[in-house]
Amino acid sequence: MVGITRGEDPPAGGSPALVVDHLTKRFGERLAFEDVSFTVAPGEVFGFLGPNGAGKTTTVRALGTLIAPTSGSASVAGIPLTSNNGPEIRQRIAIMPENPGLYKRLTVAENLQLFAGLYGQRNPGPRIAEALESVNLTARARDLCGNLSKGLRQRVGLARALLNEPAVMFLDEPTSGLDPVAAHEVLDLINGLRQRGVTVFLTTHRLDEAERLCDRVAILNTTLRSVGRPDELRERLFSRSLVVETLAPLPAPDAIFGSTTGVESWRPEGPSSYVLTVDDPRNMAPHVTRALVSAGADVVSITESQHSLEDVYLQLIDDDPEAAAR
Amino acid sequence: MKFSVGRMTAVLRKELREYRRSPFIIGTMAVLPLVFLVEPLVIIFRIGPTVGAAAVDKAVGSTFLLLLIAPALLPAVIAAYSVVGEREQGTLEPLLTTPLRREELLLGKALGVVVPAVGMGYILFAVIQLCARLFASNALVVSALGQGPHIIAEVLFAPLLAGWSIWVGIGISARASDVRVAQQLGTLSSLPPLAVVALVSFDVFTPSVTLAVVFAVILLIADIVLFRIVSALFDRERLITGAGAQKAPAGGGDVIPPGAVRRIPRVGGSDDRRGHP
Ligand SMILES: Nc1ncnc2c1ncn2[C@@H]1O[C@H](COP(=O)(O)OP(=O)(O)OP(=O)(O)O)[C@@H](O)[C@H]1O
Numbered sequence: 001m002v003g004i005t006r007g008e009d010p011p012a013g014g015s016p017a018l019v020v021d022h023l024t025k026r027f028g029e030r031l032a033f034e035d036v037s038f039t040v041a042p043g044e045v046f047g048f049l050g051p052n053g054a055g056k057t058t059t060v061r062a063l064g065t066l067i068a069p070t071s072g073s074a075s076v077a078g079i080p081l082t083s084n085n086g087p088e089i090r091q092r093i094a095i096m097p098e099n100p101g102l103y104k105r106l107t108v109a110e111n112l113q114l115f116a117g118l119y120g121q122r123n124p125g126p127r128i129a130e131a132l133e134s135v136n137l138t139a140r141a142r143d144l145c146g147n148l149s150k151g152l153r154q155r156v157g158l159a160r161a162l163l164n165e166p167a168v169m170f171l172d173e174p175t176s177g178l179d180p181v182a183a184h185e186v187l188d189l190i191n192g193l194r195q196r197g198v199t200v201f202l203t204t205h206r207l208d209e210a211e212r213l214c215d216r217v218a219i220l221n222t223t224l225r226s227v228g229r230p231d232e233l234r235e236r237l238f239s240r241s242l243v244v245e246t247l248a249p250l251p252a253p254d255a256i257f258g259s260t261t262g263v264e265s266w267r268p269e270g271p272s273s274y275v276l277t278v279d280d281p282r283n284m285a286p287h288v289t290r291a292l293v294s295a296g297a298d299v300v301s302i303t304e305s306q307h308s309l310e311d312v313y314l315q316l317i318d319d320d321p322e323a324a325a326r
Numbered sequence: 327m328k329f330s331v332g333r334m335t336a337v338l339r340k341e342l343r344e345y346r347r348s349p350f351i352i353g354t355m356a357v358l359p360l361v362f363l364v365e366p367l368v369i370i371f372r373i374g375p376t377v378g379a380a381a382v383d384k385a386v387g388s389t390f391l392l393l394l395i396a397p398a399l400l401p402a403v404i405a406a407y408s409v410v411g412e413r414e415q416g417t418l419e420p421l422l423t424t425p426l427r428r429e430e431l432l433l434g435k436a437l438g439v440v441v442p443a444v445g446m447g448y449i450l451f452a453v454i455q456l457c458a459r460l461f462a463s464n465a466l467v468v469s470a471l472g473q474g475p476h477i478i479a480e481v482l483f484a485p486l487l488a489g490w491s492i493w494v495g496i497g498i499s500a501r502a503s504d505v506r507v508a509q510q511l512g513t514l515s516s517l518p519p520l521a522v523v524a525l526v527s528f529d530v531f532t533p534s535v536t537l538a539v540v541f542a543v544i545l546l547i548a549d550i551v552l553f554r555i556v557s558a559l560f561d562r563e564r565l566i567t568g569a570g571a572q573k574a575p576a577g578g579g580d581v582i583p584p585g586a587v588r589r590i591p592r593v594g595g596s597d598d599r600r601g602h603p
Pocket residue numbers: 027030031032033050051052053054055056057058059205321322567568573574575576577578579589
């Protein structure tokens with residue numbers, strides 16, 4: 001188990017969009033999240049991963065000034081998180097909750113008009129048109145929200161979050177419950193936000209989407225387990241290795257691998273497959289091949305082993321926060 | 327950031343749009359006037375040409391009471407729905423993520439109720455005045471209906487009584503975890519000020535301009551105090567995470583892991599988890 005890593009530096013440039021410092025939230029005696037610290041740079045797409053009940057939504061709500069943290073401090077879009085700064089912070093951020101929460105009896109355009117008004121926009125027409133355009137919903141502007149599919153509602157939610165041109169956008173599981181096509185569209189839109197320079201704070205438990213989309217990810221399970229670039233986390237967590245497959249089981253693998261310099265250790269994986277821990281997999285591969293061939297083995301393949309973000313995640317999330325007695 | 331009329335108006339406009347498309351509110355708005363129009367008209371038309379001044383005054387007094395019940399009752403029902411209804415729909419959280427201040431939200435919602443309720447009250451009042459002038463067989467009826475105290479009372483009391491019902495209704499709504507409970511409590515709580523109006527109508531107090539104005543001022547003060555109390559009761563965090571909120575399904579919802587200690591949100595008004603009053 002890798003210890004809590006903190007202060008993984010975000011990419012340089014500008015003052016941070018989010019600074020979170022030892023933040024904790026309790027509901028009575030139940031701990032939602034504890035001692036969470038990280039920094040997000042402007043324009044970064046930051047993934048916030050964690051299992052159910054890890055405290056993702058609660059963190060978003062705390063940073064979005066909806067609930068007060070129990071202890072610790074934070075600054076959001078450059079403004080310190082205090083109860084007095086709530087309206088200022090809310091003017092500069094947008095939050096899309098887990099459930100987009102649209103007024104079903106109002107049309108798409110009417111829903112957006114309300115929010116444009118709440119952001120103090122006098123002549124919101126062009127802004128609304130632009131927001132609808134960027135989520136490809138111009139044709140549905142006059143539809144009642146109650147009649148939209150889940151995927152379309154999610155897109156209306158995104159359009160709503162674009163209205164105030166937020167500096168930081170919090171998206172709480174924006175693809176949950178969407179079919180693959182709809183989810184893909186939402187992810188493309190989030191990618192579009194990156195191009196606009198919006199800082200995106202994305203909570204999810206979909207690791208593939210975090211890996212594809214996020215510059216850095218944080219893994220939370222009540223406490224922060226790790227922060228870093230997805231590839232960085234993989235490297236930090238898993239030693240580098242080569243996977244060797246031969247046609248038939250090796251009669252004396254220990255003799256071959258043990259005498260090959262550079263192989264730190266090895267273990268069998270299946271009947272004729274072996275995992276070698278090495279320092280530099282790329283340069284070791286030819287070396288190992290030669291050793292095997294000269295020992296008379298029929299080599300089928302030698303590959304650098306790939307660990308997915310999922311492996312990282314499963315390694316880090318080793319307990320169930322809901323079941324833990326607190 | 328200061329109070330913004332623009333944000334309040336945005337809320338008001340949205341409320342009125344939602345009402346227009348809500349079968350429940352349209353239905354109530356259609357039925358209530360019928361009830362409260364028919365009864366006063368029957369009273370007025372039953373007054374024969376020979377009935378004396380005292381009896382006419384009494385009858386007209388009860389007409390005014392009936393006319394005030396509509397703008398007191400309707401807002402109670404709608405206001406009681408206002409906050410808890412948004413929580414149930416899941417629309418409250420997005421609203422609270424904007425720079426909207428609670429006073430703007432509350433006043434926008436209150437105006438959204440006052441406008442239709444008082445508008446309806448005034449229209450009923452005008453229709454009755456007109457009908458009396460055109461059809462009443464006793465001339466005393468017209469002069470009783472046209473008395474200064476009566477008119478002042480109607481014009482002032484309708485919005486002030488509505489204000490009372492609205493604040494009590496919204497206050498209940500902000501604390502309740504269930505729409506129906508909120509509406510029942512809201513309806514009940516619109517009654518006390520009406521009781522005082524009833525005393526005046528039935529000549530327990532002699533109606534006079536002074537009495538009407540004094541009573542109006544008392545109602546106004548009560549409305550302002552109630553607004554303050556309701557603003558204070560309106561707690562963002564509690565509304566989002568407390569009982570009845572469309573909250574993040576704790577731990578994904580359905581699967582309760584064995585041995586999980588799960589906190590069931592308590593139903594009802596008080597929620598002591600965070601030490602609120
Ligand atoms: N209002 C509340 N009262 C008490 N406990 C709460 C409340 N809201 C959340 N919790 C608890 O806080 C913890 C974190 O919840 P949270 O909703 O933030 O998790 P999450 O990571 O968003 O989970 P999910 O993936 O299911 O959305 C959970 O254990 C939950 O039960």
